[in-house]
Amino acid sequence: MSKVKNNIKLSVFEVRIKEDRCKGCQMCLFYCPGKCLELSSKLNKKGVKFAQYKEKNNCIGCGFCYFICPEGCIEIYQK
Amino acid sequence: MKVKFSRPKSLNDIETHYCAGCGHGILNILVAKVVDELGIREKTIGVAPVGCAVLAYKYWNFDVSEAAHGRALAVATGIKRCHPDKVVFTYQGDGDLASIGMAETVHAANRGENITCVFVNNACYGMTGGQMAPTTIVGQKTITTPLGREPESGEGWPIRMAELLSGLKGVCFSVRAAVFNPQKVMQTYQYIKKAFINQIEGRGFSLVEVLSPCPAAWRKTPLESMKWIKEEMVKSFPLGVIKSG
């Protein structure tokens, strides 16, 4: 489910996270089978380190992060 | 770009008041997803009684009534009997459903009210800071059981509502689910959907008990909470379909 472009593996999926809604529970990070998400280094409006989508990743669009997010602030798009 | 997973339409686009890692957030979304998928947003009426979910009317984009502590199924009975063509569900916690509202719960179930009941079991009174609930497991420390729940010293055993209600004729579907990982969340979604379909088909009372994390009251991180459900809570509350038919 990924295509190779300029020697970088790019997923056909894109995970969009509303960073200001994120409460930093980190469940999406933990349950992502491809470990495509990471914690930000900066803080959001709430003052928490929010989940963000890694630039390089192997997202398979499974939706685990979407289902486990209690805030409903994750959406997944297919290119 | 095509949307694969998006926020349900039956959910308002606002921030929730729930704590980080709260199971209510997950379940509010699941209910909204089910309502979306069944295309019943315009005829769904929810009842959210006292507990952390009492503010759910803000989040759901359909008609919602609050109810007094424990009275959700009485209020839902009134609504459903007046509007039998609408889809009426309650969204209750354990203190509400299994303690103060035990009479309302058992009798609504026993009358076979054609209502869907989503029961969020987090083994404590979350909104008031984490006191012992009827579903608190043996040994679990809460504000009011500082040494851990001790049945021998008169604090009772955890009540298994899904099993208890399954013995009633009016109940057509009784199941216990959990949301401790994404797979279980998806399974819970299927159960809730089934419980709504049962109502649409006029089968009677459906209960979906969901073991749900309350990291704030459990004094655990969200991930520790999920682990605790998986490793400890399910021992007292076995998962699975208890009654269907």
Place this chain on the structure above:
Amino acid sequence: MQKINKRKLMSGNEAIAEAGIIAGCKFYAGYPITPQNELIAYMAQNMKKRGGIFIQAESEIAAVNMVLGAAAAGVRAMTSSSSPGISLKQEGISYLAGCELPALIVNVMRAGPGLGDISSSQSDYFQATRGGGHGDYFTPVLAPWSVEEAVNLVMLGFDIADYYRNPVMILADAIIGQMMEPVGSFNKRQFRKKIEPKDWALTGAKGRPPNSIKSLFLQEGVLEQHNKKLKKKWDKIRKNEQRFFIFDTEDADYLVVAYGSQARISLEAVNILRKQGIKAGLFRPISLWPFPIKGLKKIAENVKKVLVVEQSLGQMVEDVRLCLPEKQIYFLGRAGGGVPSSGEIVKYINRKLL
């Protein structure tokens, strides 16, 4: 509004139930308690037949909350009970008031406190007229003195409830509930104001934004705003919904104030006193909340002394004292199921007031 064509002998309880059905009540939930059992039985026999919903609830608390659900669904709903059951219903009544939902609650009073006795009493006056449950609220209270009036007040009660979006209580006593009287063409609509359609009700959010029924307001200042809004409504009710009945008051020196069945007994006492040449009159509040202050002040202007008679140890008398601070107020009451007789009232006036 249809009417009962034939004059019929009915108990107060049955007549209240019939009036509810005629008034368009489509939902009734109740729980057995003496002395209102005929009411729930009548509803059980008639509601379903006539297109309504009847539920025997598992408790008074459940019954009033079912009524709350039905009211939230936009349906005319009522419940009934007697004193100990009404105590349980107070939770729901407070929520009804907080959520601004119209409903009718019938209290066929019996003696208390506690389990008390099943005989007639008027000892729930405070509970009925001062809100009764928790929080800042009032419930309009209507007290009938005959079976026929009970019927009219049920219809009026539903209209007041719908117009103001507030629960209304019918405060009858066991005598009114149990007494049988002929009732007939009571189709008079006493309420003239236009009742708006219930566009706030929960009917499914089809073609409109979602409705919510709630009484929880957590943000700072929001509840206070809500309370102020409710107060405005209650001020309006205070102004518009005072009701009373007077008899022989034009030249009265001695005014008897009583409500419900006790007013009926007091009327007989007034008649006896008149025959004795004593200028007595009767003032009967029909609305206990709002208390008919304007009427009582005016009627009592020229009377010498006032006697309040109640089937309690003195509850309404406090409102009369507040209303008439200049007057000498006497009180005659019996509790625990005791009913002051006309003879006792006549004797009391002769001994103490003259």
